[in-house]
Amino acid sequence: MVDTKEIKIKNLKELSKQKERLAPGHRMCPGCGAAIIARMIMHSTENEIVVANATGCLEVSTTIYPYTSWRVPWIHNAFENAAATLSGVETAFRSLKKKNKTKKDIKFLAFGGDGGTYDIGLQSLSAALERGHDFVYVCYDNEAYMNTGIQRSSATPYGASTKTDPAGKVRPGKLEFKKDLMEVVAGHGIPYLAQASPHNWADLMKKAKKAFETPGPAFLLVLSPCIPGWGMPNNKTIEIAKLAVDTNFWPLYEIEKGKYTLNYDPKDKAKPIIEWLKSQNRFKHLLLPKNSSMIQTIQDHADKKMNYLRMRANEK
Amino acid sequence: MSKTKIDRTPLSGAESVAQAMRQINPEVVAAYPITPQTGIMHAFTAFVNDGDVDTEMIRVESEHSAMSATLGASAAGVRAITATSSNGLALMHEIVYIAASTRLPIVMPVVNRALSGPINIHCDHSDTMAERDSGWVQIYCENNQEAYEMTLLAIRLAEHKDILLPVMVCQDGFITSHGVEGVKLYKDSIVKKFLGKYKPKHPLLDTKNPITIGPLDFYDYYFEHKRQQSEAIHNVRKVFPKLVKEFKKISGKDYGFIESYMMDDAKEAIVVMSSSAGTTKEVVDRLRKEGRKVGMVKIRMFRPFPISEIKEVLKGVDIVAVLDRVESFGAVGGPLFNEIRSSLYDYNNKPKIVNYVFGLGGRSYTPELGRQVFDEISKDKNSKDYEHNLVRYLVVRN
Numbered sequence A: 001m002v003d004t005k006e007i008k009i010k011n012l013k014e015l016s017k018q019k020e021r022l023a024p025g026h027r028m029c030p031g032c033g034a035a036i037i038a039r040m041i042m043h044s045t046e047n048e049i050v051v052a053n054a055t056g057c058l059e060v061s062t063t064i065y066p067y068t069s070w071r072v073p074w075i076h077n078a079f080e081n082a083a084a085t086l087s088g089v090e091t092a093f094r095s096l097k098k099k100n101k102t103k104k105d106i107k108f109l110a111f112g113g114d115g116g117t118y119d120i121g122l123q124s125l126s127a128a129l130e131r132g133h134d135f136v137y138v139c140y141d142n143e144a145y146m147n148t149g150i151q152r153s154s155a156t157p158y159g160a161s162t163k164t165d166p167a168g169k170v171r172p173g174k175l176e177f178k179k180d181l182m183e184v185v186a187g188h189g190i191p192y193l194a195q196a197s198p199h200n201w202a203d204l205m206k207k208a209k210k211a212f213e214t215p216g217p218a219f220l221l222v223l224s225p226c227i228p229g230w231g232m233p234n235n236k237t238i239e240i241a242k243l244a245v246d247t248n249f250w251p252l253y254e255i256e257k258g259k260y261t262l263n264y265d266p267k268d269k270a271k272p273i274i275e276w277l278k279s280q281n282r283f284k285h286l287l288l289p290k291n292s293s294m295i296q297t298i299q300d301h302a303d304k305k306m307n308y309l310r311m312r313a314n315e316k
Numbered sequence B: 001m002s003k004t005k006i007d008r009t010p011l012s013g014a015e016s017v018a019q020a021m022r023q024i025n026p027e028v029v030a031a032y033p034i035t036p037q038t039g040i041m042h043a044f045t046a047f048v049n050d051g052d053v054d055t056e057m058i059r060v061e062s063e064h065s066a067m068s069a070t071l072g073a074s075a076a077g078v079r080a081i082t083a084t085s086s087n088g089l090a091l092m093h094e095i096v097y098i099a100a101s102t103r104l105p106i107v108m109p110v111v112n113r114a115l116s117g118p119i120n121i122h123c124d125h126s127d128t129m130a131e132r133d134s135g136w137v138q139i140y141c142e143n144n145q146e147a148y149e150m151t152l153l154a155i156r157l158a159e160h161k162d163i164l165l166p167v168m169v170c171q172d173g174f175i176t177s178h179g180v181e182g183v184k185l186y187k188d189s190i191v192k193k194f195l196g197k198y199k200p201k202h203p204l205l206d207t208k209n210p211i212t213i214g215p216l217d218f219y220d221y222y223f224e225h226k227r228q229q230s231e232a233i234h235n236v237r238k239v240f241p242k243l244v245k246e247f248k249k250i251s252g253k254d255y256g257f258i259e260s261y262m263m264d265d266a267k268e269a270i271v272v273m274s275s276s277a278g279t280t281k282e283v284v285d286r287l288r289k290e291g292r293k294v295g296m297v298k299i300r301m302f303r304p305f306p307i308s309e310i311k312e313v314l315k316g317v318d319i320v321a322v323l324d325r326v327e328s329f330g331a332v333g334g335p336l337f338n339e340i341r342s343s344l345y346d347y348n349n350k351p352k353i354v355n356y357v358f359g360l361g362g363r364s365y366t367p368e369l370g371r372q373v374f375d376e377i378s379k380d381k382n383s384k385d386y387e388h389n390l391v392r393y394l395v396v397r398n
C-alpha cells in the first residue's frame, strides 16, 4: 500500500497546462462545487477515460443539446443507474480486450449526486461494487436533491432545512442523521474508498489518482457545496468546504483494503461545529434559542464520528 | 418404413432462443431471473461456462440494471442482449424507452407472462403490450422454430443503418418457452456469415472521437428526435422483407409481417398472435373440412404495425374476430383489436369486427374455443346488433 501523501501529482503550474476535460461555458451555478470536483478528478489521471453520469445538476447543466462540455466520451442513461450503465460499458471493454480487439487502457469513471448514490442508485451501485467492475465511482455530495429544487435526501444532515423538510413552527427541518455511506460502501469490501473535499485539492487529486490506479471498484465521496441549496455566497465554496473539515463535520479519510487512514486531524484546533452551521442559511434556524440543543446534538455526532475514525486509524 | 435422417433437435422455446444466442455470441449478456424467462439464461450461461461462446456475463441485481447494463454495453459498441418476462419487463420500463431513444440495436427475447397483480407466472401479453409505444420493434413468435429464427433476424434488423432500434422477440410463456419441439438449427458457420460483424457507427469507447450520449434535450430539439425515431421504426417496413429474402437462402421461408392462413376465399377470420395462431390453424383445418370458409391471420410483427397487409388480407371478409391476450382496462377492446379496427376504417365495405379477450393469466385457448369463436361470429354476420356485444371474454366466470 502506497501512502496517499506520497502519491505524485502535478503541481498547479503543470496542471494549468493540462487540457481541460470539462469545457468552460457549462450552465452550473457560479461557485458550484460539483464542477470543480469533476474537473479535478478528471485532471488526476492522464489515461483515457469514459464517463457515466447519473441524472442531476452536473448532468443537466453540462449537456444541453446540441452543446456538450464533455471532451471525453460521456454517457447519461437515467437517475438511478450510473453504476449499472458503466458496468455494461466496462464489461464491453473487457470483452474487446479479451478478444484482442482493443489495445487501449481506458479508465471508467461515474459521477452521481447524493440522491443518485445514497438513495435511488444505491442498489445499482451496491451490485456493481459486489461484481467488482474496474471503475471509479464519485459521489459529489451536496446533501440534497438540488437539481429538482433542494429536497431532502438521506445525505441531508440533521438540522438542515430543505424544501421537503423545511424549518417550520413544529418541525425544525431534518431530524434524522445523514446516512454513513462510507461505512455502507466499506461493507462491500472494495479495495479503495475515500472521503475528500475540494478545498484540499492535493488530497482530493491524490485520492482520485489512487482510485484510478486501483484495480477493481473504487469509491470517492466528495463534499460539494451548493450555492442555492446551502444558502451561501458563491465566492465561499472553497472556504466553506474547508470549514466542514476544520469543524470535523467532514473528516478526510480513506479505507484501503480495510485499513483506515485519517488524512487530516485538526485535533484540539478543531473549530466548534457552530461555525460550520453559521456559514449557511439552511442551518439558520438552529441559531434560534429554542433550537439550541440541536447544535449540541450535531457537535456530539461529529465528535463521535471523529473518535471512531481515530480509533479505526489506530488499528494495527 | 423408410429411414429418413432427422435433422431436428428437440428443444424448448427458451432453449431455441439460447441456441440463437450461442450462434450470435454477443460480447455482453446481462441476466436476471424471472419465470418463465429463466430457461433462456440457464441454457445460455451453460454455453458461457462451457466455453461454447466467449460472452462476458453480467449477473445483475435487477432487471432495471439488466437493461441499464445492456444499454451501456451496446452504447460502448458491442452486441448486447438481455431477456426477461412480466414484472421484469415492467421494472425495466424506464430504460426500455431510453434504449429506443438512444437508438441502440439491443435484442431482447421476452417470454410473455401476465403482469402482477395478482401475481401469476403464466402466459398473457400484458407485459409486452405495456411496452408497445416504447419505440421497440416487437415480433411475436408462434413456435420454437420461429423464436429461434426471429432472434437471428432481429440482430440484423436492429443493427441495420436505417433502423438502429432495439427489438423484442416475444414467445408465449410455458406454452412455447417450455414446450419441446423439433427445431431445425442452421449450421453455425452459415448463421455467423448471415449475422456478419457488428460495426457501430459512434461507439462510446472511441476515445479519439468522444461523443456525448444521453444529453438534456428540450423543446427545441426533442420533438425532431422523436420524429426521427418514428421514421426509423417505419423503415422496418422496407428493411425486414430484404432481410427475410436473404435469410430465405438458409431457412427456405417467406416470413411476412403477417401470416395468412386459408385467407384467399375466407369469409370469416380470426386475427391472433403467438402460439394461439397454431391452435387456430388447427381449428381452420377442421372447419374447412366441414366446408366452412374460414381463415386466420397471425400478426408476426406488432411494431411497426403492418397496416397495409391487414387492409389487403381482410378485404372481402364478412366478419373478423380479433383475439387479444390482454385486457386494456377502460378502453373499448384490446390493443390488437383497436389497431385492426382502425386499419379497416377506410374501407367502403368494412367487415364486421368483434373482439375476444382471452387466455389471461395462462388460461387455455383450445381448438374448441377457437371453434366457438367461429360459430359465434358466423351468427353475428347476419345480426344487426352485434355491436352491442363488441368486446367479449372467451370463457370467464361472472
Ligand SMILES: Cc1ncc(C[n+]2csc(CCOP(=O)(O)OP(=O)(O)O)c2C)c(N)n1
Binding pocket: A055, A056, A057, A058, A079, A080, A112, A113, A114, A115, A116, A117, A142, A144, A145, A146, A147, A148, A153
Ligand atoms: C426515476 C427518477 N426519479 C426522479 C427524477 C427527478 N430528478 C432528476 S435529478 C434529481 C435530483 C438529483 O439529486 P442528486 O442526485 O443529489 O444530484 P444533484 O441534483 O443534487 O446534483 C431528481 C429527483 C428522475 N430524473 N428520475
Ligand SMILES: [Mg+2]
Binding pocket: A113, A114, A115, A141, A142, A143, A144, A145, A146, A147
Ligand atoms: Mg444532491
